[in-house]
Amino acid sequence: MELLVNIVLLILLVATAGALVVVRGLLASTMLTSVYGLLCASFFVTMDAVDVAFTEAAVGAGVSPLLLLLTVAAIGRGEPRPVGALPVLAIVLVPVTAALLIIGTLDMPPFGSPDAPAHTHVAPRYLQLSGEEIGIPNVVTSVLASYRAFDTLGEVLVIFTAGVAVLLILATPGQRGSARPRYVPDNHRDPHTILQIVSRILIPFILLFALYVQFHGEYGPGGGFQAGVIFASAIILYGLLYGLPTVCRVVRPAVVEWLSAVGVLIFGITGVFAMLSGRPFLDYSVFADDPVTAQHIGILVVELGVGITVASVITVIYYAFANQFETAES
Amino acid sequence: MILALTVIVLLLVMVVALLRAFAGPNVFDRVLAANLFGTKTVLLIATISYLFGSPDFLDIALVYALINYISVIGVLRITELRNEQQGADG
Amino acid sequence: MSAILEPLSSVCLLLGSFLLLTGALGFLRFADFYARLHACGVTETLATALIILGLMLQATDSALPQFKLLLILLFVLFSSPTASHALAKAAWNAGVRPRDRRGRRDIALPPGDR
Structure with a gap:
């Protein structure tokens, strides 16, 4: 069940990101940004990162679209179609960066792996001693x-x-x-x-x-x-x-x-x-x-x-x- | 079992809302889609919190409900103040 | 007690899910903005209320989740119709008009309407 929810949410996330690139009209982009924030936060919820999801909900889906809306209101709604030659440099640079990022993720430990660096450094100490040292849940x-x-x-x-x-x-x-x-x-x-x-x-x-x-x-x-x-x-x-x-x-x-x-x-x-x-x-x-x-x-x-x-x-x-x-x- | 079914239905409705958000045709359809998406997210998180047995998530659902309302009001005010100059398409 | 509550909760959740699906269908298929707003705005309030009610009837060991769900329900009951109203008003003021059945032409309005 959790797998299904994750798969659907991630597909929606990618689709929203794609649509954000394609859609003309800044107001529409802003609405999609808000949807993107909601999706991110839902995804964090399914990963049990409740505090992160909370922040993402309040900032990513709430305040930043509002500020974007105010900006759109001040500068006008239209996004001009690009004119001139194809931005060759950007077209080359973006896939290269993306490929590097994907190669980077290959080195990352699988989600929830007990020997991930994040779980072997100081985290065990925090988790074990937080109860007696600080005493909050x-x-x-x-x-x-x-x-x-x-x-x-x-x-x-x-x-x-x-x-x-x-x-x-x-x-x-x-x-x-x-x-x-x-x-x-x-x-x-x-x-x-x-x-x-x-x-x-x-x-x-x-x-x-x-x-x-x-x-x-x-x-x-x-x-x-x-x-x-x-x-x-x-x-x-x-x-x-x-x-x-x-x-x-x-x-x-x-x-x-x-x-x-x-x-x-x-x-x-x-x-x-x-x-x-x-x-x-x-x-x-x-x-x-x-x-x-x-x-x-x-x-x-x-x-x-x-x-x-x-x-x-x-x-x-x-x-x-x-x-x-x-x-x-x- | 019923909870899982509800989650699946909610995900389906979210997909539909997103399709409408991509298709438009005008900006209010997109706003409506985003609003629908937001309320479905509230329900999804509430249901998931019962399905996975961690009621802490309900705080987040509550925040979503607040944020969703404020965003819709924001869009309303901004379109309204701009529409003397521009049309309704976007 | 749970012998009564559990079927009741299931019925609420099922009914809510069904209403959500009908609303989504209308939202996808209807011809113009106001019809779509009607389709999801109307079903949404009842479906949300039913699903939250269904969740509230689920057994938990403390009353705090129920209280939070009640808050969510109250907030949605206030904000969802208001948001629909706000959207319809914004769309009307921006010049969006009801369309005919295929969504091609604006319907002629009776004289006196803006």
């Missing part, structure tokens, strides 16, 4: 937020840098903070009463669910990254239906920009706090006498930092994109 969270917290700090910094880069690129010179939306009165010709009411009922529950994912990451799939994305997508939903000026009055762009830095700082200060008491960077044992409790507190704080940064960076990017779009309209 979800080993993924203990690896992400405790054993490998330094790597995670790097990832959060990457996300923060992405937000800063978007602000730098989309801000026009001479006009400070022009990536922030301007407060113009909203003129919807066609108010979406039904959608607004239904979404107004749903948004609090989406936010609540985001908080559940944030603080339940130790016990089930989830954590700061996924929770941040869900939180931001609730804000985006509000913005889509009520207009950019309204959502900016609820969630101030300046505050969000500050918060994206605050999240990283929470993470970093947690590490420095340990150094001040003479321990290694990001050693959580300074928080409590009992090492397991200390780990709990540390993971909670660090995940909170991750969640704040991810949510606010995605909101910042949404504001910057949507502002471009609304400026292009007027």
Whole structure:
């Protein structure tokens, strides 16, 4: 049964990838990207990689198609047919790269093989000792937020840098903070009463669910990254239906920009706090006498930092994109 | 047994939705197909979680349901704001 | 207890699967966008509800999966008809009109409609 599901999902995945190349029209491509994300995530689910599937569902199928849609809205829908000579270099280069990648996979151990490098290095230690050292059921969270917290700090910094880069690129010179939306009165010709009411009922529950994912990451799939994305997508939903000026009055762009830095700082200060008491960077044992409790507190704080940064960076990017779009309209 | 049958039916419906997403003809058919695909994925993951006996997957199904709704609203708003300039084909 | 619940769950799942198949058939074969929207929009809500109900009736050792399924069901019951409405409205505003039976021409609308 599992084999059948995997085969069908992989065939659909390849078909979607092929269609993405063939289809003209950027809106259609965006829809197919979303389907591709859903398929990837389903595939991760059947492979038991629940946390990865969670992230892929929230980012690959959710937020990134939304940002692509906003981009399409700002630049126009058509994709011009290629003119001129055949891109010979690309046609040669792509099959060669693909062949190299396929040759590379031949060396990989089969899925689930016990002597795969990933299963013989540090993973057995994490799996065996996570229970007594950290004491939370979800080993993924203990690896992400405790054993490998330094790597995670790097990832959060990457996300923060992405937000800063978007602000730098989309801000026009001479006009400070022009990536922030301007407060113009909203003129919807066609108010979406039904959608607004239904979404107004749903948004609090989406936010609540985001908080559940944030603080339940130790016990089930989830954590700061996924929770941040869900939180931001609730804000985006509000913005889509009520207009950019309204959502900016609820969630101030300046505050969000500050918060994206605050999240990283929470993470970093947690590490420095340990150094001040003479321990290694990001050693959580300074928080409590009992090492397991200390780990709990540390993971909670660090995940909170991750969640704040991810949510606010995605909101910042949404504001910057949507502002471009609304400026292009007027 | 029944669960396995349901999974097969869901996969079949996903294939149909994907065919429609490839064929179009206009962009709203594709959006509808993507939406159908999304809700079927929610059901597929929920059913698989019972079939394989790991109810953790239900969180993911819930996220999908949220994301699916938000994407449809996104497409609606963007097509609507653009369609003064361009037609409905794509 | 399970002697009643298990057949009931099977019936729900089977009925839901059947409805899904009919909806998919309509989605594939119908001539214009609104017919296709109708085909899958209508079956989808009931079929989703039936399948989730069928899963809820499956025996589990804790009540948490049932609660999560209930949340999914509530969310789908809210969002699925709303999404259908949103799509139909967007398509209409973008100039998509109902087609004749073979999907070749737009049907002439009664005067007064946009």
